[in-house]
Amino acid sequence: MIIISDAPFDPGTLLNQFQTNHPEAGAAVTFTGMVRSLPDRPITALILECYPDLAQNEIAAIRTTAIARFDLIDAAILHRYGRLVPDEPIMQVMTLAPHRQAAFDGAQYLMDYLKTDAPFWKQEEAAAGTEWVEAKASDDTARDRWR
Amino acid sequence: MIIISDAPFDPGTLLNQFQTNHPEAGAAVTFTGMVRSLPDRPITALILECYPDLAQNEIAAIRTTAIARFDLIDAAILHRYGRLVPDEPIMQVMTLAPHRQAAFDGAQYLMDYLKTDAPFWKQEEAAAGTEWVEAKASDDTARDRWR
């Protein structure tokens, strides 16, 4: 399952739908990314821009590779775009596997590739104005460990 | 939050309760362990024995260490005991952190220590009878990587 959408989602409902009816699965890992706002640097919103056609294609390719590489039973990715307020979930990745290590590795792999290869761009909206979030070199490093 | 209980739980509800109202958190990782039953080796139930007082104390100690080591905002562990049927969730670990790597590492650390140091013992109930699940040497190896 891949969902690219500007609609809010419920992390728990998504998790429950994902992990039911798989008696061969022993482990599910869920990663949820949320909008942060720190006391010393509060933001009013996070605005996500997206190239939806490319996001759909790239995420589908990353998902297929992850399922094959870690022998996952299933994997699902949901990513929002548009204007999100602090504490709101931005995205969720879920993996289902026979055992825990494959589920963890699959989820980390998906996250590392999504960070660098999924066409989303974040803008932080604060009292002082709106600023693009800079890409982190550490995200490239995290992705490259899987090569 | 630590819950040691023989009552069923709802993974999604637990996740939603855990991750709300933390605007300083950017990442939540959830691990859910479920009862497996394979087509070539079906089981009718998994029966978990537990030493509840020790479970409470050891899990509390593991949780405190994980929070300090990975700078987690919060961590929660729920573990069931008693008779569980295939597809039912056995346990859930959740971590909340500013960024994804700490949330992933914290959840893996908790799982690796729970596997070897939390006093639960599994028995598989099948048509042929009931058998104790053997501990895996790979679980000790997984735990030792954190030393």
Next chain:
Amino acid sequence: MKILYFAWLRERLNRASDDVTPPADVVTLEDLVTWLRANDESLDLAMANPKQFKISKNARIVPWNTPIDGAEEVAILPPMTGG
């Protein structure tokens, strides 16, 4: 051919896309970007560090040396910050 711009690149150019017809000697996507930059000072400045961008052809990320080969939609992608 449609060229798409995203995020701060889109903002700097003050537009989200262009419709262009490159000459015959523009063969690869790298040639295409060189040709676009030669014809647009703001794009040239914004792409001073070209290595940081990725490029897509018909909604798939591809290497810079990929032939244009009748592409309908090419996008120039600043470093991504999703997840």
Next chain:
Amino acid sequence: MKILYFAWLRERLNRASDDVTPPADVVTLEDLVTWLRANDESLDLAMANPKQFKISKNARIVPWNTPIDGAEEVAILPPMTGG
């Protein structure tokens, strides 16, 4: 002092616990287990590979060389299989 047995150890012994009063020369938990095994053939057999067990004192896992020191509850724990 209460001694608790769990899982297949409990099944093999056909009981979940014992109440014992060890002699004064039984100082550590290791001494305690040696003394228990000397007095119980089924326990001795079941613990033929003692390294695989953990031991707890008053509901905390502790090293085998921990002094008994008035412990109220000691448990002998087969390898755990939770999670």
